[in-house]
Amino acid sequence: MHPPCGKAPVAETRKAVWSSARKEMVGTALGASRVWFTLARGIVSEVYYPRIDIPQLRELDFVVADGVDFWVALKGQDAYSVERLEDDLPLAMLVHRHPRFELRLRVCVDPHRDVLLLEVTLDGDETLRPYALLAARLGGDAEGNLAATGEWDGRRTLWADQGPFALALQCCDVEGRPALDARSVGEVGASDLREDFARHGAMRWHYAEAGPGEVALGARLPRRCTLAVGFAGSREAADTLAWSTLALGFESVWDAYADGWRHWREVCACPRLPRLDAAVAGLFRRSLNVLKIHEDRTYPGALVASLAVPWGEANESRGGYHLVWSRDLVESAGALVALGAYDTARDVLAYLHATQQADGHWLQNQWLGGKPFWQGIQLDETAFPVLLAGLLAAHGELGAIPVTGMVELALRFILAEGPCTGQDRWEEDPGINTFTLAIAIGALVEGAQFLHGRAAELALMVADYWNANIESWCWAQDTALAREAGVSGYYLRAAPVHVLMCEGAKAEHLFIKNRAHDYDRPADEQISTDFLQLVRYGLRDAHDPCVVSSLKVVDRLLRHDTPHGPVWHRYNGDGYGEHPDGTPFDGTGRGRGWPLLIGERGHYALLAGEDVGPYLRSMAAMTGRGGLLPEQVWDAAPIPEHDLEPGAPTGAAMPLVWAHSEFVKLCLSLEQGRPVDAPPRTWARYGGQRPTLDYVLWRFRQRPRTLRQGQELRVLLRAPATVHWGVDGWQDVRDTPTEDWALGHLACLPTGRLAVGSRIDFTFRWSADGQWQGEDFAVEVIAQ
Known part of the structure; x- marks a missing residue:
């Protein structure tokens, strides 16, 4: 026996890393x-x-x-x-x-x-x-x-x-x-x-x-x-x-x-589930546990994204995935609602209610107590909590949580910032992203039920307008990519912010994060799987020609076949993943396949009338040694020295709670015949069809240059003003004051009888100080 004594020698400076994320x-x-x-x-x-x-x-x-x-x-x-x-x-x-x-x-x-x-x-x-x-x-x-x-x-x-x-x-x-x-x-x-x-x-x-x-x-x-x-x-x-x-x-x-x-297990009993393969049923049960395990005790309802630090053995960051993202949190809460775990889902909404920022948005991610970690602004993370309130209300399980103030603040922020987002859901590109846009439109529609009078009307008006303009903002056609794929066009990964202001912006170069070389390319050469959310939320039909055409391009560029089934990348040019030689992601790398996206593709398959089984079985086959779903799987030749095998987990986070919640929702959606987290009022309002409008909405962040004959020009501002306007070089000048619609100030200009080729000229005089805007704007009337 050697009794301990003395002080241990001090280590030289070393990199203090974490444990494996697998x-x-x-x-x-x-x-x-x-x-x-x-x-x-x-x-x-x-x-x-x-x-x-x-x-x-x-x-x-x-x-x-x-x-x-x-x-x-x-x-x-x-x-x-x-x-x-x-x-x-x-x-x-x-x-x-x-x-x-x-x-x-x-x-x-x-x-x-x-x-x-x-x-x-x-x-x-x-x-x-x-x-x-x-x-x-x-x-x-x-x-x-x-x-x-x-x-x-x-x-x-x-x-x-x-x-x-x-x-x-x-x-x-x-x-x-x-x-x-x-x-x-x-x-x-x-x-x-x-x-x-x-x-x-x-x-x-x-x-x-x-x-x-x-x-x-x-x-x-x-x-x-x-x-x-x-x-x-x-x-x-x-x-x-x-x-x-x-x-x-x-x-x-x-x-x-x-x-x-x-x-x-008894609380989450789901006797109505269809017969599932043994592997699928096993992953379903494990996923229920993963959701519950990742909830905090001090802050009930706060679920972190994962109890893992991606590439932990090479990572010394203090911030892994043991943080709260409102997006991941609400995606998980959607599964809890579908499971009937309403108490936990209400805890999630109460936590979100407490951590909303004064201007209405939620932080990119945060420590549980509400302290920010990263500082980005992602519009979907402001919209998701509104969707959770709507989903609980649809199930009659909102309880006594007072959500009107929270919803109003969130919708004000969405109206002020949208349809553009500072970052997409992958925390990278700014612009108009179809996933983010679908979430924001859904929030406007679902949130309207908690508002009153003109506030609700305005939320629905903006939702309709954004839905009607998805293709004008986010559709690219007759590009080299489209010709190579043999299609007319496809939805962009992200339309540049300037697409709202000027023609030709779709060819603007957008930065691609996490790439050491070739780190930008034109927006109209970038595609992602994000447009599938348009179908899931009832904004477009699964058989819509634009959706089908985009799917062909996605399958050509982003699908990779593995021994366990196909898997999809987030977007072409993705740099978030191991390097080609298998060494860990270190700020740059090459993106890999995400099992989460298999689940999203499975939800599309359900709405398209296809067999969902292969998607569930692929996800179940891509789990790790302990049966957990990873963030990413390897999709290249095996590299044994880095423990990388095709279709098997990489060094990214495992488990990814969002992936487990997506799997649970896909199982339950299969039983119900529809996506269980789809916003019900949004589906009822649009039913997969693009709305036809008798108005055009003009805002400082969204400046249409034309309106079709017969349409009314509506000007939406954040403060009271008088719209000073005329026709064809300031003829027949009129003043139309804005009216208070609670979420904004709206002036409706009677332009429906103007002839094709007419031009509407206008500016503003602000009510607060009587100052003129000092800038003129114009919109041209075109044929139907």
Whole structure:
């Protein structure tokens, strides 16, 4: 026995990265506990506490060694399996096999305490012992952690703390006795237990203190034992929690953990589901759990995008996907509503109600408490919460949540900024994007039910106008791309902002993010799958010629066939993914296939009267070792050294909660014969048909240059004004004051009787200060 003493050597400056993003399981207890765990590469990877957006450790690995010169670290070994122990519930056992041993790990969380619990069983060569290696990352920070060995009420312990966070690592044997044997703490990469084994082939260091820095805890364990990691605000409190859980016994805690998940399975029972293949049904059940696991306790209704940091082993960013995006959140809430989990869906809406910004929009993404992370403006993220309010209302499950003020603020922002968005849903291009436009139109229609009088009328008026103009803004024809595909045209990935102001803007070059070279190309040479949302939301029919033509181009450019079925890229030229040689995305790369898009294509297939089964089976086949859906799958030749196989997960985030919610919705949509998250009032209003209008809407951000004979010119402004206007060089001059329509100020000019070729000239005088706009505008009357 070597008692710990002295301080561990300090590490040289190193890149403090995260764990693999290819999670094999994620878990949490459904109770008072505030701990979430992930498994990746056969070990425990990031663990979060006391909120789902705060990681507290990077990984908990194990070494099996004989104490002389043989040792094997579990991380990096491929001879292991992830076994789900009951009907796809998050009840995990990791089984590592080696010619000299078999090590089994069962992992769970105490439902009543902030404690992660592991049962460790080592069989085989009797000379071998397991060792635990815990890399702390308290508060998500690798710089200021302190670690120490110690004694607490006569029991040996391992501690780490930083600021308001602390953890304690404890162990008991099968008799319930304290069982941490040899102990040491160190700095990762310099004096931790892994470095000790790498240098000496056995545990030789026994340091009592380490840090501040990126610290690790290490200890020798019995061959059969229970390991507890307690989390609290102090070392002593964490240790007390760990020992309280150990005192209950592993089986007792495991059963309580399992019971919580059995109850959730009953809440989400869906007896009306059609017969599904076994693999599809299994993924459906796992997806229900993934949705629930990613919800926070402190902020009910806040679901993060994923408990993963994309390409984590090469990524040192503090912000992974353990953040809230309102888009991902509402996409997930749509599945919850369809499942009948109305309480959770209402919690989502209440959380969104609380985090709306003063001007009506929602942040690009945020920490759970509402602090912004990235700063982009995405119009769909302002529209989605309105759609959730409408969906809950359609089910009669809105409850007492007062949404009128929230909806009015959101629609004001949409009217002020739309139809353009600062970023599309992929957080890249500005312009007019068909997905974003569909969401915004849906929000205007669904949100109108919560407004009164002219406010509701104006929301519907703008929705109709935007819907009627989708093709005039977003359609490209007679391009080289169209000729190569043998079609007349296609919907653009993003129409430049200037398309609202001048002719010829569709050829304007748009920047392509995440590409080291060839990082821009003309807008009319870029295509995406985003237009499918027009069909899903009832704005266009599945057999509309423009939709069918665009689909041909998408399948030619963006579809890739894999051994598990076809998968689609987001858009041509995408740079978000591994490099061609398989090395991780590092700010540039090459985009890969997204299983999420298979689900979207499946929803289109449903509306087109096609078989949905192949899409469900493809998604189920593209899961990882633990049965979770990834953000991306590899779609090129195998690269074994980077563990990349066609149709299998890449190093991007897994699971992607949005992908799981899309899969759940596709299963339920198949049963109902329609998309379960489709906005009902929008479908009823348009039924897949482009509206025909007797007016043209002019705004500063949206300046039509023509109107058809018989149409009325409507001028929509954000402040009261008088429209000063005349015809054909300021003849027959008139003044028409705007009227207050709650969401804007509207002037309707009686232009319906003007002849073809007439020109309407106009400007404004602002009511607030009597100042003239100082600029003239014109609209020409053209034939029907």
